[in-house]
Amino acid sequence: MRFWLDFQESLRIAMAAIFASKARGALTTLGIIIGIVAVTTTMTAFNGMQSAFREGAAAVGADVIYVSRMPWIIMGDWFTYRNRPNLSMDEAEALRDAFTGRAIVNPTMDTRQDLKYRSEVMEGVTIIGTTEMLPIVTNRLPETGRFIMNFDVSYKKNVAIIGKTVADGMFGSTSPLNKEINIGRQRFRIAGVMEKQGGNTFGGPDFDRQIFVPISTFLKSFGGRRFGDVDIAVKASSIDALDDLEYEVIGEMRKIRKLRPAEEDDFSINKLDSLMGAFNSVVGVVLLIGLLVTGIALFVGGIGVMNIMFVSVTERTREIGIRKAIGARRHSILLQFLLESAIICLFGGLIGVAVAAGITAAINASGLMPASISAGILVSAVVIAMLVGVLAGLVPAWKGARMDPIDALRYE
Amino acid sequence: MPVAPKVLPELESAVLVLRDVVKTYVMGSEEVHALSGVSVSIGKNEYVAIMGPSGSGKSTLMNIIGCLDVPTSGSYSLGGEMVADKSETELADIRNRLIGFVFQTFNLIPRADVLHNVELPLIYGGVNKAKRIALAKEALDRVGLSDRLTHKPNELSGGQRQRVAIARALVFDPSIILADEPTGNLDSRTGEEIMQMLDDLHANGQTIILVTHEDNIAAHASRAIVLRDGRIESDAQVENPVRAARAEHTVLAH
Ligand SMILES: Nc1ncnc2c1ncn2[C@@H]1O[C@H](COP(=O)(O)OP(=O)(O)OP(=O)(O)O)[C@@H](O)[C@H]1O
Ligand SMILES: [Mg+2]
Numbered sequence: 001m002r003f004w005l006d007f008q009e010s011l012r013i014a015m016a017a018i019f020a021s022k023a024r025g026a027l028t029t030l031g032i033i034i035g036i037v038a039v040t041t042t043m044t045a046f047n048g049m050q051s052a053f054r055e056g057a058a059a060v061g062a063d064v065i066y067v068s069r070m071p072w073i074i075m076g077d078w079f080t081y082r083n084r085p086n087l088s089m090d091e092a093e094a095l096r097d098a099f100t101g102r103a104i105v106n107p108t109m110d111t112r113q114d115l116k117y118r119s120e121v122m123e124g125v126t127i128i129g130t131t132e133m134l135p136i137v138t139n140r141l142p143e144t145g146r147f148i149m150n151f152d153v154s155y156k157k158n159v160a161i162i163g164k165t166v167a168d169g170m171f172g173s174t175s176p177l178n179k180e181i182n183i184g185r186q187r188f189r190i191a192g193v194m195e196k197q198g199g200n201t202f203g204g205p206d207f208d209r210q211i212f213v214p215i216s217t218f219l220k221s222f223g224g225r226r227f228g229d230v231d232i233a234v235k236a237s238s239i240d241a242l243d244d245l246e247y248e249v250i251g252e253m254r255k256i257r258k259l260r261p262a263e264e265d266d267f268s269i270n271k272l273d274s275l276m277g278a279f280n281s282v283v284g285v286v287l288l289i290g291l292l293v294t295g296i297a298l299f300v301g302g303i304g305v306m307n308i309m310f311v312s313v314t315e316r317t318r319e320i321g322i323r324k325a326i327g328a329r330r331h332s333i334l335l336q337f338l339l340e341s342a343i344i345c346l347f348g349g350l351i352g353v354a355v356a357a358g359i360t361a362a363i364n365a366s367g368l369m370p371a372s373i374s375a376g377i378l379v380s381a382v383v384i385a386m387l388v389g390v391l392a393g394l395v396p397a398w399k400g401a402r403m404d405p406i407d408a409l410r411y412e
Numbered sequence: 413m414p415v416a417p418k419v420l421p422e423l424e425s426a427v428l429v430l431r432d433v434v435k436t437y438v439m440g441s442e443e444v445h446a447l448s449g450v451s452v453s454i455g456k457n458e459y460v461a462i463m464g465p466s467g468s469g470k471s472t473l474m475n476i477i478g479c480l481d482v483p484t485s486g487s488y489s490l491g492g493e494m495v496a497d498k499s500e501t502e503l504a505d506i507r508n509r510l511i512g513f514v515f516q517t518f519n520l521i522p523r524a525d526v527l528h529n530v531e532l533p534l535i536y537g538g539v540n541k542a543k544r545i546a547l548a549k550e551a552l553d554r555v556g557l558s559d560r561l562t563h564k565p566n567e568l569s570g571g572q573r574q575r576v577a578i579a580r581a582l583v584f585d586p587s588i589i590l591a592d593e594p595t596g597n598l599d600s601r602t603g604e605e606i607m608q609m610l611d612d613l614h615a616n617g618q619t620i621i622l623v624t625h626e627d628n629i630a631a632h633a634s635r636a637i638v639l640r641d642g643r644i645e646s647d648a649q650v651e652n653p654v655r656a657a658r659a660e661h662t663v664l665a666h
Pocket of ligand 2: 472
């Protein structure tokens, strides 16, 4: 009760003090605004990149483990991976058999081929050989038509399901369904068009510039020269089951490859996590540097607030004396000034966040890079602003709180 | 009047007791003895005027009594409790609950209106809003300022400001009201009004200690203590407090 009254009174004084010297408050706030705008914009830029990346990476699937010859992100010596044997279709099938009834196993192979339809040509399109299980593993579905079906794989049908970019590029506004196109030297009938995946950033794979064909057809048409280089996706029943599944997959793979206990894995386990981790460690460093630099702006703003708070405390020395004489405790005085500087900074934070939201929208509109603001960023920016206020107010407020009441009362 | 060294009265009835109180200020290498051994006891509902030349230690004594300051040596007990043992916070609470200050320069908070100024001690004392406003209004009523609740101090005359200060001093029903030259910044007529107000409070049972230079102000009190060089020079009952005289005047005027 008493603290609450203290708080109310402190709030009241703080607001009165701020409104009594608006111009000064506004100037002080400016420093905080600039700092918060800088920090917030850095965060929205990072956030934008991250969500763009995540969107693009969604095709990978968060609950999926990929067994591949190489790790997606190569840390350390590339040569240690170079001599690994390719993953073969036989091994993929062995793994599928091992997990029958426990997890969905889907092999894929890929290559690049040129497309041709009448006079339209598209070069270097990613061709992915896979099975009817791919939509289940990656949550990617055809927008029109159908995906690869079981019998396409069994009978090595020359059907293709094309990505959105391919569809738009080759066929424009006409429907690609049932059209016959050349992939490399083979003819394929288009059975479906995938829905748009988007999120192509940082030179990552363009998930819309792909074509899916039955893996059996793929081997027959494009895989002749080299045997293997299969990627095997294993989908967990849930994200929580992912770690256990990973452990089991490694065990099964080692069995399939007949590795002795002393031998290291000669295959790699990849998942979205490791991709995100790599992204975060690269872009995170950039973010950290950005925050450090922009944090200096905020720090300078905080110093400005501290200065003003010293002025405010000195100006109100006599008031402090009066309050102490009639029974204000030290912490009441402390609270009064801490609230004042926190509120100044809160205003700065709110304005700063609003400006940063505007800048973020402008960045997005400019198309230079993705940026996106989130509730988390808004809240943390405001909290940071208030924190700066509290920190900046601490020393001045303490100076006021520990004033001797008689000296304070005598102050002219 | 010859002064017999005051024998401390029964401690129970005393609101405050000072014994050999010394206050020494150290200014660089120099020591200033603001009080050099003051012993005094003040009982409930006493009306005491502290007098003496400038620099004799009157304000210093008031500050110690009001727990704004602590003695260098000697003991001070207020309401039976030793003040020397108290922490900062406890002293703040004593000032809040037991002491009501009236200053020469009014010392109101300029940005707060009259009502809020009077509410302040209650706020720091943790009194809820409804009760606070009721008490503050009652106190302002007693000083005749019920119609000025929303005025800011700078919209009031000196006398009115001092009345707000008195309302603030009495709002929490303190054990003692301490007034350091309460009429010092007022013309004599307004000063009289203020003194009348203190007289009324005293008549209603309030213990009052006031510092003054002026004999006619001191004459309102029933006991006068004269300080000189940080010591009590005299401590005596006032023969005919002015109040009585005024009462006669009032009667005669009718
Ligand atoms: N904070 C201080 N530091 C040093 N000396 C002080 C301090 N406060 C008071 N003094 C000294 O103590 C002595 C008593 O001062 P005090 O203010 O009590 O006198 P006073 O009787 O109230 O005088 P006045 O009538 O002028 O108000 C003076 O000599 C004064 O200079
Ligand atoms: Mg004085």
